Amino acid sequence: MLEDLQRIRIVLIATTHPGNIGAVARAMCNMGLARLYLVRPEKYPSADADARAASAVHILYEAQTVQTLDEAIDGCTLVVGTSARERRIPWPILPARAVAEQVMVEASQAQGDIAILFGREEHGLTNEELQRCNLHLTIPSNPDYSSLNLAMAVQLISYELRIAAMNEPTAEATDNWDQPWAEVQTVDYMLKQLEEVAVAIGFLDPQNPKQVMTRLRRLFTRLRLDKTEVGILRGLFAFIQQRLAVQKSVDEPPAQ
Amino acid sequence: MLEDLQRIRIVLIATTHPGNIGAVARAMCNMGLARLYLVRPEKYPSADADARAASAVHILYEAQTVQTLDEAIDGCTLVVGTSARERRIPWPILPARAVAEQVMVEASQAQGDIAILFGREEHGLTNEELQRCNLHLTIPSNPDYSSLNLAMAVQLISYELRIAAMNEPTAEATDNWDQPWAEVQTVDYMLKQLEEVAVAIGFLDPQNPKQVMTRLRRLFTRLRLDKTEVGILRGLFAFIQQRLAVQKSVDEPPAQ
Numbered sequence: 001m002l003e004d005l006q007r008i009r010i011v012l013i014a015t016t017h018p019g020n021i022g023a024v025a026r027a028m029c030n031m032g033l034a035r036l037y038l039v040r041p042e043k044y045p046s047a048d049a050d051a052r053a054a055s056a057v058h059i060l061y062e063a064q065t066v067q068t069l070d071e072a073i074d075g076c077t078l079v080v081g082t083s084a085r086e087r088r089i090p091w092p093i094l095p096a097r098a099v100a101e102q103v104m105v106e107a108s109q110a111q112g113d114i115a116i117l118f119g120r121e122e123h124g125l126t127n128e129e130l131q132r133c134n135l136h137l138t139i140p141s142n143p144d145y146s147s148l149n150l151a152m153a154v155q156l157i158s159y160e161l162r163i164a165a166m167n168e169p170t171a172e173a174t175d176n177w178d179q180p181w182a183e184v185q186t187v188d189y190m191l192k193q194l195e196e197v198a199v200a201i202g203f204l205d206p207q208n209p210k211q212v213m214t215r216l217r218r219l220f221t222r223l224r225l226d227k228t229e230v231g232i233l234r235g236l237f238a239f240i241q242q243r244l245a246v247q248k249s250v251d252e253p254p255a256q
Numbered sequence: 257m258l259e260d261l262q263r264i265r266i267v268l269i270a271t272t273h274p275g276n277i278g279a280v281a282r283a284m285c286n287m288g289l290a291r292l293y294l295v296r297p298e299k300y301p302s303a304d305a306d307a308r309a310a311s312a313v314h315i316l317y318e319a320q321t322v323q324t325l326d327e328a329i330d331g332c333t334l335v336v337g338t339s340a341r342e343r344r345i346p347w348p349i350l351p352a353r354a355v356a357e358q359v360m361v362e363a364s365q366a367q368g369d370i371a372i373l374f375g376r377e378e379h380g381l382t383n384e385e386l387q388r389c390n391l392h393l394t395i396p397s398n399p400d401y402s403s404l405n406l407a408m409a410v411q412l413i414s415y416e417l418r419i420a421a422m423n424e425p426t427a428e429a430t431d432n433w434d435q436p437w438a439e440v441q442t443v444d445y446m447l448k449q450l451e452e453v454a455v456a457i458g459f460l461d462p463q464n465p466k467q468v469m470t471r472l473r474r475l476f477t478r479l480r481l482d483k484t485e486v487g488i489l490r491g492l493f494a495f496i497q498q499r500l501a502v503q504k505s506v507d508e509p510p511a512q
Contacts, residue, residue, distance in 0.1 A: 026405065146286065155404075
C-alpha cells in the first residue's frame with residue numbers, strides 16, 4: 001500500500017554537501033516518501049539544499065535534524081544500511097529490490113517505523129553504523145565504477161520501495177511472525193547488558209575486546225529479535241548479574 | 257548479458273543544463289552503460305558537465321553530438337521514449353521495468369542498436385519525437401510530484417537495464433520473431449511513401465492533414481515492423497505510385 005511509504009525514514013548521516021540533501025528531498029518526494037532525518041549534516045540549512053529540492057522543499061522544512069544516529073532510529077523496528085564496501089566481518093547483504101520488498105511487507109504490518117541509512121558521500125557508513133542495521137543492502141552496479149551519488153542512491157531505493165508498495169506482497173514474502181518485533185533500543189540495552197555480563201564473568205577483556213562484541217552484535221542484529229525474545233534474554237542476563245552481585249558481596253569486602 | 261548494455265544508446269535531446277549531461281554520464285557509467293548521444297545540447301562542451309561526470313568523464317569525451325534525432329537513432333531497430341505526460345492521442349505506455357526487460361531481450365539477439373530518448377528538462381519529448389518511438393515508458397512516481405530530474409530518470413532506467421541484463425530472460429519474454437526488425441529509417445521512408453500515396457489519391461488533404469498521419473505513424477511504429485513487412489509495404493506503395501503516374505500521364509497533359 002502506498003501510504004505505508006510514510007512509515008519509512010530516510011536517514012542521512014554527516015552529509016557533506018547541502019545540495020545533495022536537497023536532491024535527496026526531491027528524489028524522495030518523486031516517489032512519495034516524506035520523512036527525512038539528518039544526522040549531523042555539515043552545512044545545513046542551506047540555500048543550495050533548498051534550490052536542489054525544487055518543489056519538494058517542504059520535505060526539508062519538515063526534516064528532523066539530530067545529533068546522533070540513536071535519535072534518528074528511535075522507535076524503529078527495522079534498520080537497513082546501504083553498503084558498497086566489503087567489510088572485514090561479512091554481513092548478510094541483499095540487493096535493493098529484495099530489501100525493498102521485505103521492508104514494504106513489514107511496513108504494511110503496522111509495527112514501528114523503518115529506517116534506511118545513507119552514509120557520507122566519500123566514505124559511506126562506518127562499521128559501527130552498519131552494525132546497527134538489521135539488513136544491509138547493495139545496489140547492483142558496475143564493479144569498475146560503483147560509486148553512486150548520494151541522491152542517486154536514495155532515488156533508486158525510493159523507487160524500489162514505491163514499486164514494492166504498489167505490488168501486493170507475495171505469499172512467501174509475507175511476514176507472519178507471531179510476536180511484534182523488538183525496537184532497536186531494547187536490543188541495544190540487551191547487548192549492553194550482555195557485554196557487562198561477558199566482562200563480569202571474565203569472558204571479555206575490556207582492555208582487549210577483539211571482535212567479540214562485534215560478532216555478538218551481528219548475530220543478534222541479523223537475527224531480528226521479537227519483543228518476547230528480548231524480554232527473555234534481558235531477564236536471563238539480569239539474573240546472571242544478580243547472582244554475580246550476590247557472589248561478589250560474599251567473595252569480596254565491600255568497597256571503601 | 258551485461259555486455260549487451262553496450263548496444264544501448266542514451267539520447268538526450270536539447271538538454272538545457274550542461275551539469276545534467278555530466279550527471280547522466282556518471283549515472284550511466286555506474287550501471288555499465290557507455291554510449292551517449294547529445295542532440296543539440298544548449299551549452300556543450302562545458303566545465304560543469306565534466307565536473308558532474310566525476311570519474312565517468314570518458315563517457316562525455318566519447319559522446320556523439322548531433323543536430324538531429326535522425327542521426328542519433330540511425331541504425332537502431334528499437335526506439336524507446338520516456339514520457340510522463342498524457343498525450344492527446346494515447347500511445348501504449350509501459351512501466352520502466354517491463355520496457356527494460358524487453359530491451360535487454362532484444363539487445364541479446366544481436367540486431368541493431370537500441371535508443372532510449374530523454375527530452376528537455378522542462379518539457380520532455382515533443383509529440384513529434386514521441387511518435388518516432390516504438391515504445392513509450394513511464395517511471396512510476398508520485399502523481400502529485402512526478403517531475404524527475406533528468407539524470408535521476410537516466411539513473412533509474414540504466415539501473416533497470418542492468419538488472420534486466422543480469423537476469424536470464426524468461427521464456428515468455430524471449431523474442432522469437434522469424435525476421436529481423438526493420439531499422440527506423442526504412443520505416444520512415446515507408447511512412448513518407450504512404451503519405452505521398454495518401455495525398456495523391458486525395459485521401460489526405462495536405463492543407464488540412466488533421467491527425468491522419470499521426471495516427472498512421474502510431475499504428476506502424478507501435479506495431480514494430482520487420483524488414484520483410486516493410487519491404488512488402490514499400491513494394492505495395494511503389495506499385496500504387498506507378499499506377500497513379502501512368503494514369504496521370506494518360507489523364508493530364510505533360511507539365512510545361
